[in-house]
Amino acid sequence: MAYARDLTAIRKLIASHKRWDLVFAVTGVLALMIGVLTFTALFVDMAIDGVPRLSWDFFTNFPSRRAGQAGILSAWVGSCLVMLVTAFFAVPLGVGAGLYLEEYAPKNWVTDIIEINITNLAGVPSIVYGLLALGLFVYQFGFGQSILSAGLTLALLILPVVIVATREAIRSIPIGIREGAYALGATQWQVCKDHIVPYSAAGILTGIIIGMARAIGETAPIITIGALTFIAFLPPSPVTSEPPFLNFEWLTSPFTVMPIQMFNWTSRPEAAFLQNAAAAGFVLVLMTLAMNGFAIWLRYRLRKNIKW
Amino acid sequence: MKLSPLIQALAFAGATLAAQSAIAQLVKIDGSSTVFPVTEAVAEDFQKSKKGAIKVTVGISGTGGGFKKFCRGEIDISNASRPILKSEIEECRKAGIEFIELPVAFDALTVVINPKNSFIKQLTVAELKKMWEPAAQGKVMTWNQVNPAWPNQPLKLFGAGADSGTFDYFTEAINGKSKASRGDFTASEDDNVLVQGVSRDVNALGFFGFAYYAENKDKLKSVPIVEKDGKPAVAPSEASVLDGSYQPLARPIFIYVNSKALAKPEVKEFANYYIAHAAKLSKEVKYVPLPDRIYKAGMARLNKMEKGTVFAGRADVGVMIDELFSRKLIN
Secondary structure, eight states: OHHHHHHHHHHHHHHHHHHHHHHHHHHHHHHHHHHHHHHHHHHHHHHHHHGGGOSHHHHHOOOOSSTTTOOOHHHHHHHHHHHHHHHHHHHHHHHHHHHIIIIISOSSHHHHHHHHHHHHHHTSOHHHHHHHHIIIIIIISOOOSSHHHHHHHHHHHHHHHHHHHHHHHHHTSOHHHHHHHHHTTOOHHHHIIIIIHHHHHHHHHHHHHHHHHHHHTOOHHHHHTTOOSEEOSOOOOSBOSSTTOBOOGGGGSOOOOHHHHHHHHHTOSSHHHHHHHHHHHHHHHHHHHHHHHHHHHHHHHHHHHOOO | OTTHHHHHHHHHHHHHHGGGOSOOEEEEEEEOTTTHHHHHHHHHHHHHHTTTSEEEEEOOOHHHHHHHHHHTTOOSEEEESSOOOHHHHHHHHHTTOOEEEEEEEEEEEEEEEOTTOOSOSOEEHHHHHHHHSGGGTTTOOBHHHHOTTSOSOBOEEEEEOTTSHHHHHHHHHHHSSTTOOOSOSEEESOHHHHHHHHHHOTTEEEEEEHHHHHHTTTTOEEOOEEOSTTSOOBOOOHHHHHTTOSTTTEEEEEEEEETTGGGSHHHHHHHHHHHHHHHHHHHHTTOBOOOHHHHHHHHHHHHHTOOBBSSTTOOOSSOOTTHHHHSOOBO
């Protein structure tokens, strides 16, 4: 008899625990949905306004006072070139710094201070980077309001993200790998080159791309250093038909980027420009999504190749 | 590996543009967002007419920001929605920069209310001052406090943000002192925000450039303005701006050309093109073009390189069109 009573009590207890399980799961899903639905609603709303405006001309036309003829050519080319400069500087610096901090740096208070600083830098508002860049790159170094200045600014902005991602990726490599290599007589550099970097490449690349996806949407620092609003020509082409086939004049060219073009269109009186802004926003979100998707695919590919 | 899409994109851009990469001449312009639509239209047509041989860039950093760059010699032409100030003239002089002042169009600051508002037929400057003066802050909160004949309903004000030339001009014209205004109103640098605000609230009143009213006539009602007692109420329109009766909210907008930059053929050509086509293009972007004689006088000033401003560094209100050229130029 007593045994049966205990059994009912235990069943009740389990049922109650399962209810709480369910409550938590539902709450979790709701919390997740707030973010997902907000994004979906915004994205769909923008797509409804913007997609009818998308056409080949929209990508190959310069901005114009006539909404119907205005396009984003100078904006998307500008965004791509700025990203190229950003990647060129942020990747070696960020990965190098992460590798050094994780593998080489002695564990002492200097390293601690550097670590705290990097974490803090990741939280500094982007406008502060813009002001720093205006003083340093634009005026002090005399780079002017150019693609080079913008690329360097965004490189600084995403540097902490790249460093943190690199360190996380390196930390996930089992210590046994390092010890095995050292046991066979490898130097520290050999360990890094042949084991640490290849094994953490997936995580590092994900971090880089997520950083770049953030940078491509940044507006404030780019406005601060003086990107232009109306620009109906492209920078000189980086690739030429004559030797040496490369041309670096584009680095000093004036430019505009996608978010600025969009911002300008939203402040126009004519409603047709708002449509253009929605279309440009749609393209920008797709660019970001594509970069993030690429990161996921890359991580999957590289993880598959690791054999340990 | 991660760069391959970028490189492809660049190759595309490069292929389409390899032909144009010859070293082009550049005209740099920056300044007021109010003047931007006119300058943008001119820049667009000018570049098309030159087939890309001359490049023009136009930025927006506000009238004040534009003059700062102008006086540092960073740009060739400054867009300005108000005349250059004394402090700015001083700044330019220190850097050895002289300028030629060219009015390019008129803008009518427009006071707007919600279309459902039935009790406002016109507003006097004195009534506007009662609403907007600094002393009204926290005190004048309902319509009947401004005029007892109006209902006891909350007064919701919308206006340009404090960094804009529009705010400077409105406060000067209405409150008698530039930048003197109550602070408890909805301020935005984005005029579309003001349009939305006024169109959604029956008790709202706002002000912005005529172009924004012209594009939103279905959502807003413009208010005729009485300058002084005894004068008729005048609604903003091309005619009332041109004959000088829309006072005190009609304002000329300018470009200032660096006189040294004018030695460069591309800047000279652009400035000439601007004045020659300003009438047509300013109308297209919903500004009021100046009379032909004024553009002719501007062209003459440009070709004779007459430097200086007719405003003596003050923010004048209610300048008549012909005064832009009849007054003496001061360096």
